[in-house]
Amino acid sequence: TLAERTNLAGVRHILLVLSGKGGVGKSTLSTELALALQNAGKRVGILDVDLCGPSIPRMLRVQDSAVHQCDSGWVPVFVGQDKAIALMSIGFLLERPDDAVVWRGPKKNALIKQFVTDVAWGDLDFLIVDTPPGTSDEHISTVEALRPYQLLGAILVTTPQ
Amino acid sequence: LAAQLSLSLAECPGTSSAQAGRAAACQGCPNQGLCAAGAAGPDPAEAAELRARLRAVRHTVLVLSGKGGVGKSTFSALLAHGLAADETKQVALLDIDICGPSIPKMMGLEGEQVHQSGSGWSPVYVEENLGVMSVGFLLSSPDDAVIWRGPKKNGLIKQFLRDVDWGEVDYLIVDTPPGTSDEHLSIVQYLSATHIDGAVIVTTPQEVSLQDVRKEINFCRKVKLPIIGVVENMSGFVCPKCKNESQIFPPTTGGAEKMCQNLNVPLLGKVPLDPQIGKSCDRGQSFLAETPESPATLSYRNIIQRIQEYCEQHHLQEEKIM
Numbered sequence: 001t002l003a004e005r006t007n008l009a010g011v012r013h014i015l016l017v018l019s020g021k022g023g024v025g026k027s028t029l030s031t032e033l034a035l036a037l038q039n040a041g042k043r044v045g046i047l048d049v050d051l052c053g054p055s056i057p058r059m060l061r062v063q064d065s066a067v068h069q070c071d072s073g074w075v076p077v078f079v080g081q082d083k084a085i086a087l088m089s090i091g092f093l094l095e096r097p098d099d100a101v102v103w104r105g106p107k108k109n110a111l112i113k114q115f116v117t118d119v120a121w122g123d124l125d126f127l128i129v130d131t132p133p134g135t136s137d138e139h140i141s142t143v144e145a146l147r148p149y150q151l152l153g154a155i156l157v158t159t160p161q
Numbered sequence: 162l163a164a165q166l167s168l169s170l171a172e173c174p175g176t177s178s179a180q181a182g183r184a185a186a187c188q189g190c191p192n193q194g195l196c197a198a199g200a201a202g203p204d205p206a207e208a209a210e211l212r213a214r215l216r217a218v219r220h221t222v223l224v225l226s227g228k229g230g231v232g233k234s235t236f237s238a239l240l241a242h243g244l245a246a247d248e249t250k251q252v253a254l255l256d257i258d259i260c261g262p263s264i265p266k267m268m269g270l271e272g273e274q275v276h277q278s279g280s281g282w283s284p285v286y287v288e289e290n291l292g293v294m295s296v297g298f299l300l301s302s303p304d305d306a307v308i309w310r311g312p313k314k315n316g317l318i319k320q321f322l323r324d325v326d327w328g329e330v331d332y333l334i335v336d337t338p339p340g341t342s343d344e345h346l347s348i349v350q351y352l353s354a355t356h357i358d359g360a361v362i363v364t365t366p367q368e369v370s371l372q373d374v375r376k377e378i379n380f381c382r383k384v385k386l387p388i389i390g391v392v393e394n395m396s397g398f399v400c401p402k403c404k405n406e407s408q409i410f411p412p413t414t415g416g417a418e419k420m421c422q423n424l425n426v427p428l429l430g431k432v433p434l435d436p437q438i439g440k441s442c443d444r445g446q447s448f449l450a451e452t453p454e455s456p457a458t459l460s461y462r463n464i465i466q467r468i469q470e471y472c473e474q475h476h477l478q479e480e481k482i483m
Contacts (some may be wrong), residue, residue: 020306021230022228022231023231023365027369052341052342052373053339053373054370055369055373069352097381097391102342104343104346105311122282132339132340133229133252133339133340134260134308134339136314137342140310142341161442
């Protein structure tokens with residue numbers, strides 16, 4: 001089957017972290033959730049599809065890491081205790097951390113598709129997908145690209161006001 | 162085999178630019194074929210239409226961030242209220258956050274609708290001299306999600322500029338969504354038909370915000386958008402009971418002050434956290450009017466004055482040149 005031959009074949013559950021509103025703590029929650037699950041003995045990955053404002057690399061102190069290729073595709077950056085959390089973010093692909101990624105929708109969509117199909121995630125219990133604020137290109141493309149796989153569901157983050 | 166990957170991150174030249182489909186950044190973009198086959202250059206008739214419509218706008222200020230949830234909309238709303246306090250000035254507030262339009266609620270205009278007349282769409286007026294436009298006014302219900310890709314968002318932004326009858330405006334304030342994407346590229350492109358005085362960039366003190374804001378500063382430089390300055394929101398909290406000051410969002414890397422020094426950009430001011438700000442926004446009231454004694458009000462007023470001075474000076478320089 002298609003699922004057997006893809007890079008997401010070994011991923012048991014995929015969780016989306018969404019909000020709509022910016023600055024409510026999506027990336028913070030994605031990071032803490034990943035660390036907690038890993039601490040509980042689960043194999044975890046984080047996919048950061050916030051292309052304009054990727055926060056996860058800094059939150060896990062790997063902002064200076066680089067992405068390499070292997071036969072199955074792109075190798076995620078391994079972070080956390082025992083280097084056991086797999087992470088992919090556009091943050092690793094920037095020449096300089098302050099480079100603005102000023103892309104229109106079609107180019108963002110192309111990269112998100114690549115992140116979903118070309119990253120060699122290996123065997124994971126949970127893949128957490130951190131998203132940017134809004135309900136636009138990134139969200140539509142991410143859900144479309146993940147639809148054939150084990151999409152567990154979405155966690156929605158807000159603040160009280 | 163391991164090879165280091167890096168992206169060529171020149172930005173998309175724009176689907177209507179002369180370079181569409183032909184720039185280095187177009188390689189591998191799924192839209193490349195369409196762009197390369199299309200007419201080169203922006204539509205001159207369109208540009209002329211926008212120029213005519215925006216001719217009566219004296220000053221335009223963009224409120225940007227890069228980071229979400231730092232107080233762009235809050236600041237835009239208060240800037241509009243602050244400028245409109247002078248009844249001789251006509252102020253327009255345009256909300257181009259299509260997915261998350263906060264301005265209607267913050268201005269106490271939820272439930273209002275846009276009316277059409279012979280001269281175009283009418284803005285919704287808060288005061289006689291303060292008109293507002295937002296996608297929020299076009300939704301049948303405030304919970305309706307606007308799930309649009311870039312091109313459709315760009316179309317609505319163009320309509321906001323072309324079809325709204327703003328009339329004579331002293332200050333047009335444009336509130337933007339977080340990021341550096343379609344909305345931001347489009348507004349800069351469409352407003353090149355008139356001129357933009359500059360951008361006010363909003364941040365909070367922590368590094369996670371600053372790292373997105375540095376990108377926004379680079380975006381402004383890339384598209385040659387002058388930066389009026391940076392505003393640091395949520396900068397400290399003074400307890401009203403014990404008067405003790407706390408840093409709720411500690412500036413672990415020096416805050417906006419250090420960033421502005423490093424990037425040679427003016428720091429317009431720092432605004433402390435005040436729970437009344439959020440409350441006023443939720444209730445659609447002007448925080449400046451409701452809580453005149455708050456240190457945050459004083460900060461905001463100083464910042465608004467600096468922006469006014471920048472715009473007036475800018476205008477004088479332009480007149481000298483002409």
